[in-house]
Amino acid sequence: MHHLTKDQARRIAVGAQLLDAFRPGDVVEVAEQLGAIKIDPTATIAPAEQTILWSRIGSAYEGSQLTKAVDLDHNLFEYDGAFRPISLLPLMLPSMREWPKRASTRAWLEANSTFRTEVLARLRGEGPLLATDIPDTAEVTVPPDGWYGSNQVVHMLDLLQRQGEVAVARREGRHRLWDLAERVYPQNLPEYELDEAERLRNERRLQAFGIAKQRSPWTPVGEAGESAVVEGMRQKYRVHPDALATLKQDDGGRVAFLSPYDGMLFDRPRLKELFEFEYVLEQFKPKPQRRYGYFSHPILMGDRFVGMLEAEVNRDRDTLTVEAVHEFLPFEAEEYEMVRAEIDNLAEWLGVGIRAW
Template sequence: MHQLTRDQARRIAVGAQLLEADRPDDVVGIAEQLGAIKIDPTATIAPAEHTLLWSRIGSAYDRAQLSKAVESDRLLFEFDGAFRPMSLLPLMMPAMRRWPRRESSRQWLEANDQFRTEVLARLRAEGPLLASEIPDTANVIRPPDGWYGPNQVVHMLDFLQRQGEVAIVGRKGRHRRWDLADRVYPHDLPEYEDDEAERLLNERRLQAAGIAKQRSPWTPVGEAGEPATIEGMRQKYRVDPEALAALENDEGGRVAFLSPYDGMLFDRPRLRELFEFDYVLEQFKPKPQRKYGYFAHPILMGDRFVGMLDAEVDNDRGELKVNAVHEFVPFDEVEHDMVHAEIADLGTWLGVDVPEW
């Protein structure tokens, strides 16, 4: 049983998320470590997938690196709103073969079996295609729910992707382009039984988290890693032994601005317990109820969350407009300089000016 201080636990989490002083430089390597690069179009600064990679690499990150890894090299694939390393696909396949488990989804697929056949036949004959290029011939309709519109083709493609029959081959703007999975995924992937796949997935989740509660619905890691306790906390944790060993070579932290959809922020209870950061995304709050801004980016400094960056790109002026840097505790001169330097790097990466604020 490892006994850790909170400082050590935070440093393990920061290191696992590649937010230490020593920056990575490889998009695929980042995806392998993190397991998922969240996709979201909200772009007050830049879409989430690009902001996440910039937060790790810095201004040397080129957006073309991501599209090349996904569309040309096929080292990453898009699934369920994130880019994932191809090494995860065989671990996901057993669950994909069992999908769906929900009775309503099974009934919808059964009622639309002819529609399913027609979608697959269209892709086989003409793919890759956008959803808008495939006729909607559904017999049973799933009503719009705020996330999906009335086009049933989108539902069917998502269902078929979850079953491993179709895959996203690329994008046209923000629209996904679909094809048969056999023409997108490698044919030489290893095969795993359900239990082994789940065990390996738990290890990959813990690798990305560094440390996680043993019983966490946010970061389910099962028996992966090794048991640990954290000073002042009763909960039992699991720690990745490689992340624990990396503490010996920890070169310290730096400033990082995190997209609100960054994986570092996903496990809200862990964020609150380890970092004492009670993060609330204000995107969906009425404007009068917002404290930090519509899409403010949390500021990580070392292993502490110290503030929020409220900024947006003004494309007409070619500027990064900094509305506010909210300081949870007033910064000292060095901290101010570090935050200013990171904002300057952000402007360099975006290719825009950063006026004084």
């Protein structure tokens, strides 16, 4: 049983997410450690997948590096709204073959068995295809909601992706081209039984987060890693051995601006308990109810969240407009200079000037 202070737990979490002073070298290294790089088009500053990589790699990162890793080298693949390392695919396939568990999803697929067959046949004969290239012949429809429109092809493709039948072959801009998974995924991958694959996935999940509650629906890690308790916390944690080793390093930390869809922010209870940070994405709030702005980026300084960056790129004017830097507590002079320097780095990476607050 490891006994950790809150400071140590935070440092473990920050290091595991590659947000300490030791920057990774490339896109694949980031993906292998994090397990998933979220894809989202909201680009007040840059799309999530680009900001997530820049916040780790820094000014050496260019968007073409991600394209190369996905489309040319095939070191990453797209699944369920994120780019993932190909090394994870063998661990995901056993559970994909068992999906879906929910009765309503199974019923929809069964009611649309002819539609399913037609989609697969169209891809086999003509793929890769956009969803709009495939006729919607669904017998039973799902009403439009916040994620899906009325076109049932998109819904069917997403479900077939979860079953391992189809996959995203590549993108044209923000649009996905779909094909049969057997033509997209590598062949001769290692085979795992379901239980073993889940155990290994738990280990990879804990690797990405460093430390997680033993019983957490946000970050399920099972019995991966080693037992730990954190001062002031009643719940038991699991900690990754490699993350413990980083406690011997005193790197001083750095400033990082995090996309609202950054994996570091995913486990909201952990954020509150370890970092005393109650993060709320205000994107979907009415404007009068927003405190920090439509798509503000949390500011991490060392192992603490110190504020929110409210900024937006204007490509017509080639400027990064900084509306505000919301300080949770007033910055000291050195802290202000660190944040300002990172804003300068962000503008340089974006290739724009700065219109300061």
